[in-house]
Amino acid sequence: MKKTSKSLLTPRRQVIKGAAASLALGAVSMPLMGRYAQTQSAEPIKIGFQVHRTGIGAAYGRWYDRTTMAAVEKINNAGGINGRPVEIIAEDDGTDPKRGAEVVEKFATQHNADLAFGTLFSHVVYGSAPRAGELKIPYFVVSEGHHVASGALNRYTLQPGITDVKSQVQAMAPFVADNLGKKVTMVYPDFAFGHDHRDYFSAAIEAQGGQVIEKIAIPPTETSFTKYFPKIPRDTEVIYHVMVGPAVLTFVKEMGEFFGSSRPEIFGFIDSLEATDLSSPGLEFLEGTYFWEGNPRYAQANQSEYDKAYRAAVGVDANGASVSDSKDVSTYAHMFGCWETLHIVKAGMEASGYRGTGDRAKLIEAVESMSDMPHSHAHPQGAKRFNGKTHQVFGHQYITKVSNSKLDLVHTTSIEDTLYPDEVDYTKQSF
Amino acid sequence: MIALENTNCRRCFYHLGYHLAHHLGKLFMLVLVAVIAPVKLCYAHASGQSFVMLLPTDIYILGGVIVVGLTIVLLAVMPVTGTSGLHHSLKLWRQFRMRWLTRYIHMAALLYFFWLLSAGWYGTTDPLRNPLTLGFWAVFWMGLVMVEGLFFSVWRWINPWVFAYHFLRWLTGWHGVRGWPSWLAHWPGVILLFGFAVFTLADPAPTDPARLASFMFAYWLFTLIGMLIFGFRTWSRHVEFFSMIMASFGSLRMVCVHAGVVRFGLPGWRLMAHRQVGVLRSHISAAIFLLMLLGVGSFDGFNETFVWLKWIDVNPLDFPGRSAIIAPTIAGIILANLALIVIFGVLIWMGMVAASDQPQHRYSMAELIAIYAPSLLPIALAYHVAHYLPSLLVEAQYVALAIDGMFGKDVHVLGLQGFHVTDGFFKHLDWVRMIWLIQAGIVVAGHIASVLVAHHLATGRYGNRFETVISQMPIALFMIAYTWLGLWLLAAPKGG
Numbered sequence: 001m002k003k004t005s006k007s008l009l010t011p012r013r014q015v016i017k018g019a020a021a022s023l024a025l026g027a028v029s030m031p032l033m034g035r036y037a038q039t040q041s042a043e044p045i046k047i048g049f050q051v052h053r054t055g056i057g058a059a060y061g062r063w064y065d066r067t068t069m070a071a072v073e074k075i076n077n078a079g080g081i082n083g084r085p086v087e088i089i090a091e092d093d094g095t096d097p098k099r100g101a102e103v104v105e106k107f108a109t110q111h112n113a114d115l116a117f118g119t120l121f122s123h124v125v126y127g128s129a130p131r132a133g134e135l136k137i138p139y140f141v142v143s144e145g146h147h148v149a150s151g152a153l154n155r156y157t158l159q160p161g162i163t164d165v166k167s168q169v170q171a172m173a174p175f176v177a178d179n180l181g182k183k184v185t186m187v188y189p190d191f192a193f194g195h196d197h198r199d200y201f202s203a204a205i206e207a208q209g210g211q212v213i214e215k216i217a218i219p220p221t222e223t224s225f226t227k228y229f230p231k232i233p234r235d236t237e238v239i240y241h242v243m244v245g246p247a248v249l250t251f252v253k254e255m256g257e258f259f260g261s262s263r264p265e266i267f268g269f270i271d272s273l274e275a276t277d278l279s280s281p282g283l284e285f286l287e288g289t290y291f292w293e294g295n296p297r298y299a300q301a302n303q304s305e306y307d308k309a310y311r312a313a314v315g316v317d318a319n320g321a322s323v324s325d326s327k328d329v330s331t332y333a334h335m336f337g338c339w340e341t342l343h344i345v346k347a348g349m350e351a352s353g354y355r356g357t358g359d360r361a362k363l364i365e366a367v368e369s370m371s372d373m374p375h376s377h378a379h380p381q382g383a384k385r386f387n388g389k390t391h392q393v394f395g396h397q398y399i400t401k402v403s404n405s406k407l408d409l410v411h412t413t414s415i416e417d418t419l420y421p422d423e424v425d426y427t428k429q430s431f
Numbered sequence: 432m433i434a435l436e437n438t439n440c441r442r443c444f445y446h447l448g449y450h451l452a453h454h455l456g457k458l459f460m461l462v463l464v465a466v467i468a469p470v471k472l473c474y475a476h477a478s479g480q481s482f483v484m485l486l487p488t489d490i491y492i493l494g495g496v497i498v499v500g501l502t503i504v505l506l507a508v509m510p511v512t513g514t515s516g517l518h519h520s521l522k523l524w525r526q527f528r529m530r531w532l533t534r535y536i537h538m539a540a541l542l543y544f545f546w547l548l549s550a551g552w553y554g555t556t557d558p559l560r561n562p563l564t565l566g567f568w569a570v571f572w573m574g575l576v577m578v579e580g581l582f583f584s585v586w587r588w589i590n591p592w593v594f595a596y597h598f599l600r601w602l603t604g605w606h607g608v609r610g611w612p613s614w615l616a617h618w619p620g621v622i623l624l625f626g627f628a629v630f631t632l633a634d635p636a637p638t639d640p641a642r643l644a645s646f647m648f649a650y651w652l653f654t655l656i657g658m659l660i661f662g663f664r665t666w667s668r669h670v671e672f673f674s675m676i677m678a679s680f681g682s683l684r685m686v687c688v689h690a691g692v693v694r695f696g697l698p699g700w701r702l703m704a705h706r707q708v709g710v711l712r713s714h715i716s717a718a719i720f721l722l723m724l725l726g727v728g729s730f731d732g733f734n735e736t737f738v739w740l741k742w743i744d745v746n747p748l749d750f751p752g753r754s755a756i757i758a759p760t761i762a763g764i765i766l767a768n769l770a771l772i773v774i775f776g777v778l779i780w781m782g783m784v785a786a787s788d789q790p791q792h793r794y795s796m797a798e799l800i801a802i803y804a805p806s807l808l809p810i811a812l813a814y815h816v817a818h819y820l821p822s823l824l825v826e827a828q829y830v831a832l833a834i835d836g837m838f839g840k841d842v843h844v845l846g847l848q849g850f851h852v853t854d855g856f857f858k859h860l861d862w863v864r865m866i867w868l869i870q871a872g873i874v875v876a877g878h879i880a881s882v883l884v885a886h887h888l889a890t891g892r893y894g895n896r897f898e899t900v901i902s903q904m905p906i907a908l909f910m911i912a913y914t915w916l917g918l919w920l921l922a923a924p925k926g927g
Contacts, residue, residue: 053558054638056750056926062852065557090557092638096752099635111556123751191749220748221737223484223924245748246480246924253485281860282485315851327855327862 044087045080045349047072047342048107048116048137050128055095057121059275060331064118064142065090067335070314071342081346082354089113097127104128108135114357117341119143120334122192129153136431138360140345142337144168144294146196149392151424155431156360158391160367160384161341162294162334166200167418171397172267172292173204175411180265180290181237182210187228188242190217197242197269212240223247229258242269249282256285266290270297270333270407277321277329279405286402293398293407294333295381300409310339310380319406336381343378344370344386361431368427385415389425394418479821479857479866480925486864488922492915495875499914502879503907506886507900518703518887520696526688537594544591544651551644558638559829562837567643569826573819580680580812584687590674591651592667596658608662611669617716619670624720625764627672628727632734633760635753672720679721680812683880698880702805703887715797718804722775725811726768732818734763735925747926772800778905779803786893786902802892803906806885813877814917817870821857824866828852867921874917882910 049068052061072086080086089111093100100119107113115138119125122145129147132139133154141148141159146166148159176184184205188194194217202212214233218225225247232239243251251272266289278286297320299307314335315323322328344367352359352366368388375383382396394415400407551563558564575585600606630637630646637643658666667674682701686693689701733739740747743759753760779799786792794802828850835847856862885906893899 051557055752059854062854066851090555090560092558092636094636094638094753095750096635096754098754099752102636106556123749127752189748191746193749220746221741221924223737245926247484249481250484275858276481277858280482280858315849322851322853322855324849324851325853325855327859328851328853329855329858 042080042084044085045082045354046087046089046111046113047345048104048111048113049088049090049118050093050100050103050107050116050124051090051118052095052120052124053090053092055093057095057124060120060334061095063275063331063335064120064338066330067314067338068118068342071339074313075342075346081349086342086346093119093124093128095121095124097123100124100128101131104131104137104139105135108132108137112357113137114354115140115345115360115363117142117345118338122147125157126152129157132156136360137357138364140341142334142341144334144337149387149390149423151390151426153391155364155391155426155429158364158367160344160370160386160391160393161339162337162393163395163397163418164392165196166420167392167394168269168292168294168397169197169200170204170420171413171417172399173201173208173210174417175399175413176238176240176267177205177208177210179411180267182208183233183235183237184210184212184240185214185216185232185236185238185264186212186240186242187216187218187232188240189220189244191220193244194218194242197240201240218243220245223250225251225254226258229255232264236264238265238267239263240267241272243272248272249276249280252285253282256282259285268292270294274333275329275331277327278402278407283405287405289402290410291400291402291407293400295336296398296400296407296409297329297332298400298406298408302409304375304380306375306377306380309377310336314339340379340381340384344373347378364431382412383415387422389427390422391426479854479863482857482860482863483867483922484924485860486867486922488867488918491868491871492918492922495871495918496911496915498875499878499882500911502882503903503910506882507903507907518696518700520689520694520700523686523693523695526691526693533588534594536588537590537597540589541591541594543589548644548648551640551647554640556640558640560833561640562833563644563647564638564640565826565830565833567647568638569823569830573823573826576676576680577812577816577819579677580683581816582684582686584677584681584684586674586677586681592654592658592663592671595655596663599655599659605659608665609660611661611665615669616714617669617675617720620672620675621716621720621723623670623672624676624723624727625768628723628730628764629761632727632731632764633753633757635757675720676724679724679808680815683809683812697883698876699809699884702808702884713801715801718801719772721804721808721811722772722800723768725807725814726771727764728811728814728818729771729920730764730767732814732920733767734760736920736923737926738923739763740926747924750926775804775807775909776800778909782902782905785904786898789894792893792898803885803888806881806888806906809880809884810874810877810913810917813873813880817873817877817917817921820870820873821866824856825852825854870921871918874921875914878910878914878917882907885910 049065051065051068052058053065068088072088075081076085089107091103091106093103104116107116116128116132117140119128119141120143122143125141125143125145125147129139129141130153133156136156139157140161141157142162143159144162144165146164147153148157149164149166182205184201186198186201188197198212198215198217202215205212213236214231216228216231218228241251241255266286268289268291270291270293273283273291276283299311299318311317314330316330316332317323317326319326320330320332322330345363347370348354348363348367351369352362354363367386368391370386370388373379373384373386384393384395386393395418396415397413397418398409399411399413401410547563547566550561554563555561575589578585654666654671657670668678681687683699685698685700686695687701688694694700737747740750743756743763745751745756776796776799780796783792783794783799829852831845832847832850832852835843835845835850837844856866886903889899889903891899893902
């Protein structure tokens with residue numbers, strides 16, 4: 001040991017010299033050095049990006065990140081917001097409600113961010129929103145949950161870039177009743193996510209003169225489904241499925257094996273197969289079945305110039321997969337929400353003359369005063385209508401049909417199909 | 432009335448028995464599982480699992496179990512002369528030493544370590560872009576631990592304490608080294624390994640760059656002080672658990688240095704040649720450390736399965752986040768390790784008792800565990816590799832991007848402009864099958880290596896060949912059960 005230490009340490013000056021040189025070398029590659037060197041004259045708008053980097057939301061988080069970065073690049077290339085560049089400060093919430101609240105707190109207190117943005121999973125929104133309200137930091141969520149419009153949250157929490165599940169499900173009922181059948185059997189996972197679908201769709205299909213004749217709740221830990229299919233009544237005209245989790249491909253495969261070539265009409269939510277290639281084995285059975293899509297994954301014949309530009313910016317091909325790997329299918333039905341939300345933040349800040357964190361309330365008021373948003377580069381998914389009272393946006397929903405392992409658009413709902421009576425008026429809450 | 436009471440009593444006993452059996456069953460599963468797949472980084476990429484569930488994994492699993500079983504049978508029937516060569520090694524070349532180069536590499540390693548810490552504190556807060564998070568979890572913990580165990584020694588070059596230790600001793604002139612209290616043995620390392628397991632598996636945010644940097648700096652300082660007081664080697668062998676892990680896995684390398692000569696042999700040859708794991712002396716504390724290496728890692732694989740989540744009453748499709756299950760996770764780590772130690776100990780004790788009643792062939796339970804614990808090391812390494820392989824496929828891309836953009840977003844050191852991280856290989860059945868079979872192959876290979884080491888450790892301890900084979904039977908069954916469990920874990924539905 002002593003020998004080694006001696007041999008290591010003889011030339012004292014040389015060592016110190018070497019250390020200094022290495023320190024200098026290290027400094028050259030200090031993180032963010034490059035960026036600091038090119039400091040903008042204007043202070044950046046800091047957007048705290050609460051992202052599911054780890055945990056069950058990570059697959060969505062990767063695409064939310066990619067879309068967010070693309071949107072910020074577009075906004076910055078076009079001059080930023082009020083002449084200021086946008087800086088994204090990403091923090092991993094671990095898809096964990098408690099951690100989510102901590103992350104929101106970090107945005108408000110450590111990073112001095114202008115606002116927080118990005119969350120997808122509902123339980124993280126539920127966990128984080130109260131903290132955002134307490135710290136008075138605007139919290140723009142991209143979650144699809146009905147929690148915002150239900151009145152369960154607060155004035156600082158808004159969902160202006162993506163529609164909520166209640167409106168999505170409700171808007172499906174007219175198409176299903178008119179085109180597929182009125183006697184519906186629902187197959188859903190037996191927890192809150194599935195229960196929302198069950199409750200919203202049951203009410204909506206009844207309003208269309210239809211009926212849910214059987215509700216088959218599948219335990220979340222189930223991995224084989226053959227014993228559930230015999231419960232589907234013979235007079236079922238439509239099966240409505242919204243299974244999620246690692247057993248979803250097994251579910252489809254076994255459903256195909258059960259029905260063979262004669263099956264009822266089948267309608268599902270793409271959440272089941274989001275980011276999954278439809279040409280995957282076992283999914284052949286889905287040929288000719290229908291899906292809700294928040295945004296059509298496959299570029300359609302009548303693709304808008306906005307969708308084209310949006311795909312190019314995010315790096316998604318005509319099949320909804322990454323331009324650099326055709327098997328890396330995106331979460332196309334959801335991630336547009338990040339893009340659109342950031343454009344709404346931009347519009348809100350510009351409308352309110354936003355200058356800094358002292359203007360947070362003005363920003364919220366500016367967004368609350370928004371209503372119709374035209375189909376545009378800022379809203380590539382389609383036109384939207386924001387409800388300032390409920391802090392929830394409404395928009396077109398898409399129904400596609402599986403054809404040659406692709407999804408062809410067969411119906412676009414009106415915005416009116418998605419509306420429901422207000423359940424809250426957040427504008428009455430004080431800041 | 433009495434009859435009724437009797438019936439009720441019987442029912443009570445029935446229920447008690449049922450619950451006892453139920454819980455014992457759980458405990459048994461936990462134990463078995465306690466050796467499977469090591470600590471996985473926290474970036475979950477489980478999207479391939481739905482494809483895995485389409486594979487005929489039952490058949491694959493059976494195949495793996497049969498291979499391990501046949502190996503055991505073969506070893507049992509082969510004459511000793513046929514197996515004695517397994518621990519031989521071939522001389523490759525003399526070790527090439529360049530002390531001046533070593534010194535500069537150690538200095539660079541320390542500077543790089545501090546650069547990483549600064550990146551953790553002041554760099555991006557995104558864990559998949561931060562050099563510290565990627566450097567520690569993906570490069571070091573996933574990758575370099577594999578490299579150390581499979582290919583060549585990296586820890587001796589990148590150890591961030593070597594230079595600081597010698598530099599401070601030289602600067603201060605301090606050369607006094609206290610003796611290590613023998614009663615402490617390797618226990619501090621065991622405790623620190625447990626702490627690291629808790630941080631990795633139960634902490635809500637182990638990938639938070641600034642937090643990670645603070646923990647790492649605190650640990651670095653603590654270790655440095657300990658090394659200055661007790662000496663570098665002493666501290667590295669008894670307390671500094673990363674060095675202990677690297678030494679343990681390093682002793683399984685096929686190519687390693689022995690007495691100044693680089694030699695080549697079957698995995699574990701050095702273990703078999705020395706009957707000692709790296710620098711850890713044969714002691715119950717060292718054995719517990721090795722078992723924990725396996726137990727903790729295994730629990731990491733198990734804690735994502737539907738089975739575990741069901742036990743702790745968590746919906747895997749609506750996972751509430753790590754914050755919500757801190758206590759069950761810590762309890763799981765403790766239980767898994769305890770159960771592993773107890774079951775392993777009981778099995779090898781049963782083998783000893785069945786093999787011989789001669790007093791000279793009797794060992795205490797602690798001695799037995801200390802003797803045979805190294806036989807589980809190849810499984811631990813195999814699970815580390817198999818478990819992290821899918822994650823590495825993704826994390827390596829983030830690492831490449833981080834290197835590519837280290838001088839700013841407009842400079843691409845690796846020419847990766849326009850490159851996007853992909854996990855497309857988890858969305859294609861052929862790829863998923865290939866990845867799964869590679870993982871399974873690694874797991875099976877690890878068990879075979881373990882069987883060989885266990886066989887070697889038993890050889891010569893008993894009066895004759897028959898007794899040796901009998902002594903090995905419980906551990907052989909253990910290995911077979913573990914093979915099944917390890918492969919089942921790869922195939923099991925996961926959430927969380």
